[in-house]
Amino acid sequence: MNRACRQKALEILQSVFGYSSFRDQQEEIIAEIASGHDALVLMPTGGGKSLCYQIPALVRDGVGIVISPLIALMQDQVDALETAGVRAAYLNSTLSYEEASRIERAVLKNELDLVYIAPERLVTERCLNWLSKTKIALFAIDEAHCVSQWGHDFRPEYIQLSILHEYFPAVPRIALTATADAHTRAEILSRLKLENSRQFISSFDRPNIRYCIVEKENGRHQLLDFIQSEHPGDAGIVYCLSRKKVDEMVAFLLEHHINALPYHAGMDTQTRSVNQSRFLREEGIVMVATIAFGMGIDKPDVRFVAHLDLPKSMEGYYQETGRAGRDGNPATAWMSYGLQDVVQQRRMIDESDADPEHRRIQIGKLDALLGFCETLTCRRVRLLEYFGESAAPCGNCDTCLTPPVAKDGTKDMQKLLSTIYRVGQRFGALHVIDVLRGISSERVLQWRHNQLSTFGIGAGQSVAEWRSVLRQAVAAQYVWVDMDEYNALKLSELARPILKGEKKVLLRQYQKPEKKRKEKAQPKFSQIVLPPQEQKLFEKLRWWRMEVAREQNMPAYVIFQDATLREIALAKPVTIDELKQISGIGDKRLSQWGDDIIRLVNEFNVSV
The missing domain is CATH 3.40.50.300 (P-loop containing nucleotide triphosphate hydrolases)
Structure with a gap:
């Protein structure tokens, strides 16, 4: 992306979205897409992924097509863009034929900047024919991990999105997700035909x-x-x-x-x-x-x-x-x-x-x-x-x-494994723990397990303590649960060296949960605390925002996020120029609500 395009991207960031500078890899990603190249972007939730396709869509000629599996949330995403002054719409099954046709005509007339489309609609012949007549700025494939058959959110229609590469080879594509290990990343690249794309992998850390x-x-x-x-x-x-x-x-x-x-x-x-x-x-x-x-x-x-x-x-x-x-x-x-x-x-x-x-x-x-x-x-x-x-x-x-206490759990593990073995690897957790603790239950007596050498060898520990040992044994794969035999506990090969004394085991020591009391709750980590007067102004601004949100039938955060309201409460701007310096307030929001904010701040200043 040349210098003029970079400058245009920065101007859009400031004037439309109200941010003074890009975060982390945003500028580099935007430059890659705006230059007509493909990219795979991994960025944690809240890291600013949406700007990575929204801004290139505004920089490039044509309309940005965003593929999203979230029909119910498209409205809120479009509301947020429209509030920022971006011409946006969505196409999904909630629209009537007339409404959808109106949006399709608007795209053909170059009257929209971004359109959100559900994947099942996009892969239809009708939609592809319509798109073929359209000047497309880019394709953004959101929640790209849905393409992975091994993943937790697999959507079969996502696999068909490889056709975008075949139908529109000259249109840049950006695949975005917050969650993908190396295996899933490889699957995204392969299934979406993005093997030659540049990968941008941000830190997965969410320190807050x-x-x-x-x-x-x-x-x-x-x-x-x-x-x-x-x-x-x-x-x-x-x-x-x-x-x-x-x-x-x-x-x-x-x-x-x-x-x-x-x-x-x-x-x-x-x-x-x-x-x-x-x-x-x-x-x-x-x-x-x-x-x-x-x-x-x-x-x-x-x-x-x-x-x-x-x-x-x-x-x-x-x-x-x-x-x-x-x-x-x-x-x-x-x-x-x-x-x-x-x-x-x-x-x-x-x-x-x-x-x-x-x-x-x-x-x-x-x-x-x-x-x-x-x-x-x-x-x-x-x-x-x-x-x-x-x-x-x-x-x-x-x-x-609150660091957990680690202990040498070798003896406890040996007692557990031995008891599972002695009862024939045919009984579940409750029975094994009864034998360990020396409880002569009806079932223990019926099977004469009170006569086993391991009966009562764990009598000094509670049921909860033994369940903790057993849970850690299952997690470490020393023990497995046979679903075909009424959840019978069985030993794996990994248990052998422990029983023979050839391997030591480190366990997390059981700690009885303590009931937390409301008055003793610890302060939240690095919570932003406003001074008393500023907190009052913040609450006044939130109340105003809630009323506006109700009138316009949209989420309050679409109007202004709490972080923006806190910054206003601290800065107390009394002119439009001062308000414009607040992060998260672009030109459209400024023109729509700037006067209201200044009035509220001035009223507050007078009342203090």
């Missing part, structure tokens, strides 16, 4: 997110305690594995006066749409959902993402937790995790219709996640290592803030 995993005792009460003590009144997302659990959790949270809504595939489309709209537009709502919800969520002020069940992979975990703290302010990724989670995920893999190679990859991904859950060191280091990135301990995860 605090990672916290607790041993599951009573998941719903642990979650309630977490929300009440650390995030009262905050917007958040709670992920559950099943639809039934989503409905039960919503009822439980509502019972405890937490504003919660459900979202899962078992609900009708209209109710899902209404709930999603409320979550995006209203403040302080907790969305309880299956993984059907969330990809591409633009809401910047989600302060926590909680998992009541173990995700399937590190990619899924990273993608889902990345929906927290998009605004860069402190957020929490919280998860409760227990032995049953491991058993449940392994069962789902074993019972799937996938071929052996696919199952092997799924098990490998699950094992990596289990290692992350059981790590004795910094979670952020472990997470980034998975994506091929090195880092120093972060000081902002549970294992850094």
